[in-house]
Amino acid sequence: MASSVAAADTAPITHTDAPEAVVVRFAGDSGDGMQLTGGQFTLSTALAGNDLATFPDFPAEIRAPQGTLFGVSAFQINFGSTDISTAGDAPDVLVAMNPAALKTNVEALKPGGLIIADTGEFTKRNLEKAKYDSNPIEDGSLSKWDLLAFDISALTIEAVKPFGLGNKEALRCKNMWTLGLALWMFDRDRQPIVDWLNSKFAKKPEIAEANIAALNAGHAYGETAEIAGPLRKLHLDPVQQTPGLYRTITGAEAVSLGLVAGAQLAGLQMFFGGYPITPASAILHNLTKMKEFGVTTFQAEDEIAAICSAIGASYAGHLGVTSSSGPGIALKGEAMGLAVMTELPLVIVNSQRGGPSTGLPTKTEQSDLYQAIYGRNGDTPLPVIAARSPSDAFECAIEACRIAVQFMTPVMLLTDGYIGNAAEPWKVPDPNDYDPFPAKFLTEKNGPDDTLLPYKRDGHGVRPWIKPGTPGLMHRIGGIEKAIDTGNLDYAPTTHQAQTDARKAKVDGVANAVPLQDVSLGNTSGKLAVVGWGSTFGPIHQAVRRARAKGMDVSHIHVRHVWPLPRNLGDLLRSYKKILVPEMNTGQFKTVLRDQFLVDAQPLNKVSGQPFAIAEIEAAIAAFFDNIPDNEGGEVEPNRSQLPSVKAENQ
Amino acid sequence: MNEMTTITTTLKDWETDQEVRWCPGCGDYAILKAVQRTLPEIGADPANTVFVSGIGCSSRFPYYVESYGFHTIHGRAPAFATGIKLSNPELDVWLITGDGDGMSIGGNHTMHVIRRNLNCQIMLFNNEIYGLTKGQYSPTSRVGTSSPSTPMGSVDRPALPCAFALGSGARFIARAYDVSKDLSGVLKAAHAHKGAAFIEIFQNCIVYNKDRFDDFTAKANAAGNQLWLTNGEPMLFNKGTQGIALDQESLTLKVVDVIDGDWQSAGVIVHDVTNRSVAHMLVEMPFGPFPMALGVIYDDPRPTYEESVLGQDAKAREGKVADLGKLLAKGQTWTVGE
Ligand code: SF4
Numbered sequence A: 001m002a003s004s005v006a007a008a009d010t011a012p013i014t015h016t017d018a019p020e021a022v023v024v025r026f027a028g029d030s031g032d033g034m035q036l037t038g039g040q041f042t043l044s045t046a047l048a049g050n051d052l053a054t055f056p057d058f059p060a061e062i063r064a065p066q067g068t069l070f071g072v073s074a075f076q077i078n079f080g081s082t083d084i085s086t087a088g089d090a091p092d093v094l095v096a097m098n099p100a101a102l103k104t105n106v107e108a109l110k111p112g113g114l115i116i117a118d119t120g121e122f123t124k125r126n127l128e129k130a131k132y133d134s135n136p137i138e139d140g141s142l143s144k145w146d147l148l149a150f151d152i153s154a155l156t157i158e159a160v161k162p163f164g165l166g167n168k169e170a171l172r173c174k175n176m177w178t179l180g181l182a183l184w185m186f187d188r189d190r191q192p193i194v195d196w197l198n199s200k201f202a203k204k205p206e207i208a209e210a211n212i213a214a215l216n217a218g219h220a221y222g223e224t225a226e227i228a229g230p231l232r233k234l235h236l237d238p239v240q241q242t243p244g245l246y247r248t249i250t251g252a253e254a255v256s257l258g259l260v261a262g263a264q265l266a267g268l269q270m271f272f273g274g275y276p277i278t279p280a281s282a283i284l285h286n287l288t289k290m291k292e293f294g295v296t297t298f299q300a301e302d303e304i305a306a307i308c309s310a311i312g313a314s315y316a317g318h319l320g321v322t323s324s325s326g327p328g329i330a331l332k333g334e335a336m337g338l339a340v341m342t343e344l345p346l347v348i349v350n351s352q353r354g355g356p357s358t359g360l361p362t363k364t365e366q367s368d369l370y371q372a373i374y375g376r377n378g379d380t381p382l383p384v385i386a387a388r389s390p391s392d393a394f395e396c397a398i399e400a401c402r403i404a405v406q407f408m409t410p411v412m413l414l415t416d417g418y419i420g421n422a423a424e425p426w427k428v429p430d431p432n433d434y435d436p437f438p439a440k441f442l443t444e445k446n447g448p449d450d451t452l453l454p455y456k457r458d459g460h461g462v463r464p465w466i467k468p469g470t471p472g473l474m475h476r477i478g479g480i481e482k483a484i485d486t487g488n489l490d491y492a493p494t495t496h497q498a499q500t501d502a503r504k505a506k507v508d509g510v511a512n513a514v515p516l517q518d519v520s521l522g523n524t525s526g527k528l529a530v531v532g533w534g535s536t537f538g539p540i541h542q543a544v545r546r547a548r549a550k551g552m553d554v555s556h557i558h559v560r561h562v563w564p565l566p567r568n569l570g571d572l573l574r575s576y577k578k579i580l581v582p583e584m585n586t587g588q589f590k591t592v593l594r595d596q597f598l599v600d601a602q603p604l605n606k607v608s609g610q611p612f613a614i615a616e617i618e619a620a621i622a623a624f625f626d627n628i629p630d631n632e633g634g635e636v637e638p639n640r641s642q643l644p645s646v647k648a649e650n651q
Numbered sequence B: 001m002n003e004m005t006t007i008t009t010t011l012k013d014w015e016t017d018q019e020v021r022w023c024p025g026c027g028d029y030a031i032l033k034a035v036q037r038t039l040p041e042i043g044a045d046p047a048n049t050v051f052v053s054g055i056g057c058s059s060r061f062p063y064y065v066e067s068y069g070f071h072t073i074h075g076r077a078p079a080f081a082t083g084i085k086l087s088n089p090e091l092d093v094w095l096i097t098g099d100g101d102g103m104s105i106g107g108n109h110t111m112h113v114i115r116r117n118l119n120c121q122i123m124l125f126n127n128e129i130y131g132l133t134k135g136q137y138s139p140t141s142r143v144g145t146s147s148p149s150t151p152m153g154s155v156d157r158p159a160l161p162c163a164f165a166l167g168s169g170a171r172f173i174a175r176a177y178d179v180s181k182d183l184s185g186v187l188k189a190a191h192a193h194k195g196a197a198f199i200e201i202f203q204n205c206i207v208y209n210k211d212r213f214d215d216f217t218a219k220a221n222a223a224g225n226q227l228w229l230t231n232g233e234p235m236l237f238n239k240g241t242q243g244i245a246l247d248q249e250s251l252t253l254k255v256v257d258v259i260d261g262d263w264q265s266a267g268v269i270v271h272d273v274t275n276r277s278v279a280h281m282l283v284e285m286p287f288g289p290f291p292m293a294l295g296v297i298y299d300d301p302r303p304t305y306e307e308s309v310l311g312q313d314a315k316a317r318e319g320k321v322a323d324l325g326k327l328l329a330k331g332q333t334w335t336v337g338e
Helices: A034-047 A099-108 A124-129 A152-163 A167-171 A174-185 A191-200 A205-224 A251-266 A281-288 A303-315 A326-342 A369-374 A390-407 A417-421 A493-513 A534-549 A569-574 A588-597 A614-625 A646-650 B027-041 B058-064 B077-087 B099-105 B107-116 B161-167 B183-192 B219-225 B276-284 B305-317 B324-328
Strands: A021-029 A051-057 A072-080 A093-096 A114-118 A146-150 A244-250 A270-274 A295-299 A319-324 A346-352 A384-386 A410-416 A423-427 A476-478 A526-533 A554-559 A561-563 A576-583 A601-605 B049-053 B068-071 B092-098 B120-126 B172-177 B196-202 B226-229 B242-247 B252-257 B292-299 B333-336
Touching (some): A021 A099, A021 A174, A034 A051, A034 A191, A034 A244, A034 A423, A072 A099, A093 A099, A099 A114, A099 A124, A152 A205, A244 A390, A251 A270, A251 A346, A251 A410, A251 B324, A270 A303, A270 B077, A281 A295, A295 B077, A295 B305, A303 A326, A303 A346, A319 A326, A319 A390, A326 A346, A326 A410, A326 A476, A346 A417, A369 A384, A369 A561, A369 A588, A384 A390, A410 A417, A410 A534, A476 B058, A493 A561, A526 A534, A526 A588, A526 A614, A534 A576, A554 A569, A554 A614, A569 A576, A569 A588, A576 A588, A576 A614, A588 A601, A601 A614, B027 B058, B049 B058, B049 B077, B058 B068, B058 B092, B077 B120, B077 B305, B099 B107, B099 B120, B107 B120, B107 B161, B120 B183, B161 B196, B161 B276, B172 B183, B183 B292, B219 B226, B252 B276, B276 B292
Parallel strands (some): A021 A093, A114 A146, A476 B068, A526 A554, A526 A576, B092 B120, B172 B196, B226 B292
Antiparallel strands (some): A051 A072, A051 A423, A244 B333, B172 B292, B242 B252
């Protein structure tokens, strides 16, 4: 994975000088509480003032059989005293709670990196489950890494003995023991974790105390144990951040908060219709706890009912919102068409996951872009916005609400499994910094001679929003093609032409109401532009930063408004010699850019269910500049799979 | 149903300027008129009334009623209605659906809107055929229905809409037919019921399933084959000469002769709209050996979905201030100094 990373980046932690950034991966059985451990370690990292990014990676099975390879749950965190925007490529430290966790994760570890393993779990039975023929801790197969193996299980049982827990319950404290050791390693304060444990187990104080004892024991182990070799204490200085109040936030939290903020800025009550689906359910759960902001949530009988209820709510004057992931979005397609036809505001959140079909429910992908832009019957345009990071999802959710309300249109907001679950520090915004966009409802007839024209468009092609219950404005709407202004059923050829054009013009016009495309890093022209959208922001940004540091003329452009595209984007792209589009799909945005601007966008694709590594993008940039004197820049190797086959050409 | 200000309207006030596009002679016309006649009688306010429909011949209905109307997509009207009612429970919502729309593509939503007990009137026009798509058999078509998609006759057994509704937990079940003079009374009872009121209306599709219900709707057959139910009244038909009684041995219904009006000694059951067990038997009563049960079969209200949901919402909001700044800064925070 990281084989092509430049030497400086693969260097293991040097034990004498603190590095700028460290990547730690906690891996264990899904029952070992690794996500919890990771979450608390994240919090302590944030409190220590380090910048960070995380990547939770868990199995699709709720309770996979213990000790199996497919039951491994991992949590990776990248933190440091410098600007961090990805969860890191290769870990410096791997905590492996059992053989399966070691097996599935060790290959990603940097050469010379540190393995911390719980020997108590390396039993014959567990080794067999992990398909090890011999014990890797003893057979020398881990020699390219530093290995620190000791019986965490036994040490934990010893530490929690005074609390009289059963063996099983005592072993549950293993993750806290490990966290304690990690806190010692990175010079962290234990108190916030102690506070958290006390409040989490407020009703079971003996469990809280046992966990705290395990945490302390792990910490003390680092402090006192006479371990020759790899274990060293490291202190990473806080990063220089803009002053202000901070918290950590995941994408799912950010979307939920952004939707609430958006509805508030529009002066509307929010109705959320959802149906359980991984990884989108978290938004439903979050919003259910925000009722005081005028939020009503509805768990519908299926994805279709979820969107239809949301459209019904918008029709009745609320801001209708629905959310899902690819398969559910597919089911909602027909209803989106109705929302486009009836021109009602609606926000549709798609937390993308690996597809097609059920695909990879817990893994990340960006392969629903075509579905978002084109995936409905008829000419059915709607604006699409893509969030680049957890915190950006907050801004994007507000933007989606604004466009939906101002343009009377459904808007799709794309996030993905990575953004949804990953956490990063977030400077808490001040709601007063956002311009309100109050929704307007028609209250009086708007046509000549005391008539009502429900489909009379304003200068932006937008029809009025008319709530049922408004006296005197009774009218009928539906999915059948409708006459100009009156909205009466009308199948006439000229009507369909005119209304199709009007719907398209309205959505195209959204481009005039969104910011011009900027350049995230680099210059507004040059040899190579790396163009991304969505959650590839972090790895692209870091890769471009490193390449620029080596003197390459490369810039990073990251597109939030993927439909309609910003109106300066075509000219901007044409000011570079070459365009490289890294995506976690087989080249969807590349095709959109080629289609819209006739530019020679080249794809860089990855669909492994894992985010891009910085090194992968860096390698692609390097290939472009390779062996060119003075970094003049060369050709980007075309991706054969993206070109028409010879056979097709001959036909 | 809704506590709304009663306003005065006439049938004319509920007519739109739209040309009605059903086939001449379609049963839908009679249902439309019955609704337009009933709405003034119940004091409905056009501004506060919403007709929501799916797709099919019946679902064109909203275009012809001068109120708010939403002609949605195939089978999904109940979901739209749910969003509408949860957003504005004051609106008086009528769902218009058909046997294809409500029992086939939208069967799932029909079940859930009934189960949840959303306060609305659900009018299912049952013509036992797909009209708009030109005559294919439907989920309520009788076995052997020959149609473009079943030239040798359909083989699957029909669904019983009222039994389906009851099985889904309905608290109000009624039956009527398009040209029946009692349709209006049924609609009024449905409207008076607080909660999901399910009404199956047999409707004559004169083009694709002509006179399908003649067995009990034709003048000559009416008396002997229609059992009109009235709460507190004995279940009599055929001009009072026959009635429905309970066979004490098999615990099933049976038809009994009533001599000289002495229904008591014939054991005829007195209709109790709150008796769920009898309701089950009435909606399953096989036509032929038995008459067709019509009128209000079951009516026993329970709290509505929207009052429960919005009640929870209100409780959750109690004593809380919607402070967005505070919400954003929730959880563990830290401050980075200048
Ligand atoms: S096809 Fe049948 S149901 Fe449809 S309008 Fe014609 S008669 Fe009525």
